[in-house]
Each structure stands twice: as structure tokens, then as C-alpha cells.
Amino acid sequence: MKVLVPVKRVIDYNVKARVKADGSGVDLANVKMSMNPFDEISVEQAVRMKEAGTATEVIIASIGPAAAQETIRTALAMGGDRGILVKTDQTVEPLAVAKILKAITEQEGADIVILGKQAIDDDSNQTGQMLAALLGRSQATFASEVKIDGDKAEVTREVDGGLQTIRVQLPTVITVDLRLNEPRYASLPNIMKARKKPIDEKTPEDFGVDITPRLKVLKTTEPPTRAAGVKVESVQELVAKLRNEAGVI
């Protein structure tokens, strides 16, 4: 069984995004970039499936600028077998990403595609669901537990009310949530080995996908800021302020 893991290069989760002064977007110059944290969880899941003998090959794909190659290398160092970089300097919206991933999934004959539930830059939470729709496949989103059982997968999902378990028909598309696993750190020998693993370079045109955005960004602005308030000296003072000043209790 082949597993495809799409990984996105995003601003590092420790960095606070800053809006450009002219409102044209978020300033990414000289900002630390990393693999989307959810995608590390997907890679870990796929690699564990390979270690368990469920998966035969783990293919890593990323759509983005040349530097996304580093992100693919990181995934290869975690245990991915080979990579596909679909190079473009344009912004690619989730629908177009899903279309490119559909083509890759079909070309590679990937039985399972494992994605992050959400990219922490656009916070879209769409791509996996869109890919499943385009492929006409089942989907299991926000997974916190995955069990492959013959031609089905039993997946526990993190939902608003708690946890839900569903059984989906394979081939399928899974998106992962935070509690699925704890991603490993790549060891130095594995980082060295990953340098030799092949990465195929493609373009969106190679897959015949039109990546023209459907959404025009008119402006990007700072959110309303909150001024820091006051420090109180005691619980008594806190309660008095909440009652008499803020009027919330």
C-alpha cells in the first residue's frame, strides 16, 4: 500500500506573523520557515505505517517555492522514501493544491493520502476534504487514532463534542489532528541519508492544473490590538474589579 503525504512550508509556529505596512500581505522576508506542524504528524503516521508493514512506500509531496525542497528533505529524514516538488512562486489556494494532489495520487497509485488538518498560515482546513471529493473517495478528518483493517480504516476523530469513530472504505484521504502521535526528530545519520533520496521536480502545468486564484486579496490588516491592562495585588482586589469596574460577575 502506497501512502502519499503532502507537506507545506509555512512560517514557523513560534514566529508571530507581522502584517506589511502597506497592507499587501504578511512579511515573510527573513522569517524562519518550517514544515506545517500538522504535516509532521502526518509524516510520522505514514512512517509508522511503513515500519509496521502496512505501507510499502511513503511519498512526500510539496507545492511551493524552490525552498520547499528543504521541507521535503525534513520529511525524508523522518523516514519518507522519495519526494515530489511541484515548483511555483505563486500563491496556490487549497482547491488548486487539491487538484495537483489528485493528479499525483492517481499517477502514483497512492491508496492513502495523509494530510494535516490545517495549514497554520492560511488556517483554511480544506485541502484534504477537497482532495477526497475530487478523487471521489471517503474522508476521515481530524484523526486522533487510525487503524487499517483490510479494505477499511477505522478512524477516531476529534470533534467539537468529544470523539467520534467512523469506518471508511479504502482508498481514502485522512487529515490528522494534534493527538494522533508525537512526531520524531530526525537523527543525524537519517538527515545524511535523506540527502541521497530522490526528489522529482514538477510544475503545476505538468499536471494541467490552472492555479489562478479564485480569491482576490484586497488587503491584509493588523487585527485590533488589546492594550495590556493592570496587575492586581490580590484575589480580593481582582474580584472587586470584576464586579465593580468590569461588571462581569
Place this chain on the structure above:
Amino acid sequence: MGTLVVADHDNTNLSDATAKVVSAAKQLGGDVHILVAGQNCGSVADASAKLDGVTKVLLADDAIYSARLAENVAELVVGLMGDYDAVLSSATTMSKNFMPRVAALMDVAQISEIVKVEAPDTFVRPIYAGNAMQTVQSSDAKKVITVRTTTFQAVGQGGSAAVEKIAAAKDPGLSEYVGDRLSESARPQLTSAKIIISGGRGMQSGDNFKLVEAVADKLKAAVGASRAAVDAGYAANDMQVGQTGKVVAPELYIAVGISGAIQHLAGMKDSKVIVAINKDEEAPIFQVSDYGLVADLFKALPELEAELTKLGL
């Protein structure tokens, strides 16, 4: 033509998120219809019909919608979209599951978690954990939108729309519901509570959450948690507040033993009044709090409970 709102419900009760989505839908102009897909969910259709501004309720009552599996609901919604310009639903896990599927099947972009309608084709949405707000204009003929309900006022209950039964769409047969483990709580829900008290890694154990719960009981508050507290097993996953958990905006948010990471702030910084209790006076949470108390939570929480008791709460 008009807008279709997909109701969020559990087959018995209509979620209050839907009344807020209707308020966003009204801003698009045109008629607003609600789709209720579920099983034995007549009570949900009745509640939907009462929402102000809703002119029709479509009820698809069928076993294949009992758990609102994404493949099935998407199939149904796409089949109805010939009659509508836009489909809206709340940014809850239910809608986040099927709405992008609807969008892809219609070959349109989904606009996720809008917080403002500027024009029928122009919306504001947060990106980068709410550190930037983006205004986007859609070029798609039909719109697929999820709504962040914390920023829209619920519509009133004066309506009396007709309920029309509709046939189920075909069952794609791709997935089945096995079961769920839903958290039972007598406390208010996080997403609708007026007061929330959340605990973080500083709580040190699940057992210590009793201290938070005791205060919550006094204030009739919901209890939330940081990701670190959930990951450590102190709290259930559905209690996580943040960029990738629940987004809340209560009148009062009390953060206890929470440092204030970007991802946590993303879920609560629109609260009206924020209180932080943390023993580290440098903790970033104090930068967004109206009232900060530098203290050991194990001392402060019992004191807080006692003070509230004194007030007769």
C-alpha cells in the same frame, strides 16, 4: 436565488451557532433557507423555522444523515445548489468536515471562517492564528463559506417559515458511523458560555482541574484548557481553546496557569474581559489581560472560590 444555510445540530437540538450563521447569510441579500439533514430531526426543523429572516426550511430526514457523514451531506448539498448563490455553515467540526467537499465538487474556493461580510462577494477572515486579517473578494459564481460565529449576533426567534420535506440524495456508501464518546457536562458549552475559566499546563494534573471546576460552578462558567493541558491528559480534547481548537469570545475569560502562546491567544483574545492568573510575571498572557494576578494558582484558586462564596455566588 438566495442563500442556503446548513443547520448544525445533533438530531434533537439546533445549535445556537446556526442563528448566528443566519445573521451572516442575511447580509448577503436574497432569501435565506435552512437545510436540516439528519434522522428523526423534526424538532431541529421546527426550531430552524422560527429563526428570523428564514423563509423556508428544507428537511432531509433519512438514516443516511444520522451522523452527518461528510460524503453524504456534501452529496445532498451539491444537489441543491442549482437553486442558490451561496451556502453557509458554522465553522464547527461538523461543517469543516463537509463544506470543503461541497466546494470542491462545485469547483469553487471555500472561504473559511469569515468574521465579516463587506459585500456579497467580499469577506474578512483571520489568517496566521488571527495575527492578520485578510479581506478577500471571490470571483466564483457561487460561494461556499464557513462562518466564525463568535463575531455574528444570533438572529431572533420570531419567524414561522414553512418546512418542506426533501428526498435524500444517493448514499455514496463510502463511510459509516461507528460510535462516539461525547463529553457529558452539566456546565454551559464553551462556544456559548458567558464566562469561561481555562486551565493550562500549570495545573499539573487532571485532578487539580477540580480547583478550576469549583470556581466554574460559582460563576456558572464553562471550563476550557490549553493544548498543553489536553496533550498531557489533564483535560478532554474538546476543551482545547485556540487556533486549532475552539474559538471563544465570552464576556469574561479567566486563564489559569496558561503562558499565552500565539496559538492559545488566537482562540480567546476577542473575549470582552480577560483575566490571567500566572506565577510568572513575564508570561505573555499578561500582555492581553485586562486584569493580571501574579500568584501561585494553588493558592489563588481556592481564595477566588471563597471570595465568590462571600458574594453569595
